[in-house]
Amino acid sequence: MPARRPRVLTLSAKESLILELLVERDELYGLQLVAASKRKLKRGTVYVTLGRMEEKGYLTSRLEDAPADVGGMPRRLYQATPLGRRVLAAWSAATTHLMPEFAR
Amino acid sequence: MTRPGDRLRALAARICSAGAMTRLIDPVVADMQTEYLAAIRHGRVWRGRWVRFTGYAAFAKVLVMCEWPACADRGPLVRAVMCSLGAIPLVTAVFVAIPFYTSSGVQGFDMDRWQAVFFLLPGALVSSIPLGVTIGIAAGLARQRMSAHLTTLVAALAFVCSSGALVNLGWVVPASNQAFRVAAFRKVSPFPPPKGDNELTFPELNRRIRQSGTFPVDSYGRDEFTRLELAYHTRWAFGFATLVLALFTMSLLAWIRRRWVIGAGICVAVFGYYTLWYLGRSFALDHQLSPPAGAWLANAFFVVISITLMALSTRRRLDHQITVAS
Secondary structure (H helix, E strand, O other), X not given: OOOOOOOOOOOOHHHHHHHHHHHXXXXXXXXXXXXXXXXXXXXXXXXXXXXXXXXXXXXXXXXXXXXXXXXXXXXXXXXXXXXXXXXXXXXXXXXHHHOHHHOO | OOOOOHHHHHHHHHHOOHHHHHHHHHHHHHHHHHHHHHHHHOOOHHHHHHHHHXXXXXXXXXXXXXXXXXXXXXXXXXXXXXXXXXXXXXXXXXHHHXXXXXXXXXXXXXXXXXXXXHHHHHHHHHHHHHHHHHHHHHHHHOOXXXXXXXXXXXXXXXXXXXXXXXXXXHHHHXXXXXXXXXXXXXXXXXXXXXXXXXXOOHHHHHHHHXXXXXXXXXXXXXXXXXXXXXXXXXXXXXXXXXXXXXXXXXXXXXXXXXXXXXXXXXXXXXXXHHHHHHHHHHHHHOOXXXXXXXXXXXXXXXXXXXXXXXXXXXXXXXXXXXHHHO
16 A cells, blocks of 8 residues: 655745735734735625634644633634744745745 | 624634634634724714625625635535526516506506516516525425534525515515506506505604604504504514524424425425415504514524524434544
């Protein structure tokens, strides 16, 4: 029986943008990501993308320590994992190498 | 105090897995609540409303995106939706065709044929949405085991249809009715005919009720107040007819497997619904029932029957499981 091929790590444009923002600003919650992306991320899809990225191991999350007077549920803050940072670095390098005209 | 999104979260908890709740639903609700409460604290009411609106839209999108790929009831649900989408235009066509080809219908008016269809369409949708959805659910879910999950999903879809029907009843139908009257009487009179009860939108009807309720000086005033209040509540009740009939159909499907019996049951239910509505209306106009009670009589009756049938079906299933286990 042939050995199972290792899973190839992929990064979509949205995932790449989220990782870039998180690397840049360390820890953000969903709506901060939407605001920081200048409308490139949509409110309805950002949470699903964040959930998928967490499953892939690119992100880690924790509940914020909400002050008592705020009243709402505690928000979930997201942070890039070392794997996420490596994938982003590799992706950026590959983009720069393969398509220099599109590199940021 | 209930925070915005708390009820929706409770609803989602019935449908989604614990993982989906933690990763997807809770962050949406938490972000919306924080943003909303911040807007309210700063006195920005409209900003708060906008946050709620966009938050609910995001919630719906996340719910569909997280639940849909893992949904075991996807097949039956799609079948029910497709059957409903097929049935609604058919029933609408029948309701539009009836006044079109009868001598007392639109033929006597000096009006373009397609213009008449355009005006009649919203009025036809008032009945065709509940009927089409009922037929669609019955055809799409016949012989299907009605799990709590599937029942919740279908009820949620029926609620969406009900909301659409309510908007149609409250604003679209009055506007199209008045447009029809204006177009029909253009040659007879240069002035547009005054609006009747069926041509008043929800806000206009509300205003008229307040005016007539302020001075109920004689029996005529009292009758007018009753009539207007009945019209107002009937619209709300008819708006929710889709949800009520969908619940009844699902409770019927939990008990009956034979298609023809389901079909017969639905025919009896639809006939019964309209008969009860007519009775409730008559009682309200005779002042034997209050206008809200008269308008909601049919809905209340069918909701009670549906809940009873569903509860009995669940009990029967549990009894069967206990018997098999022992």
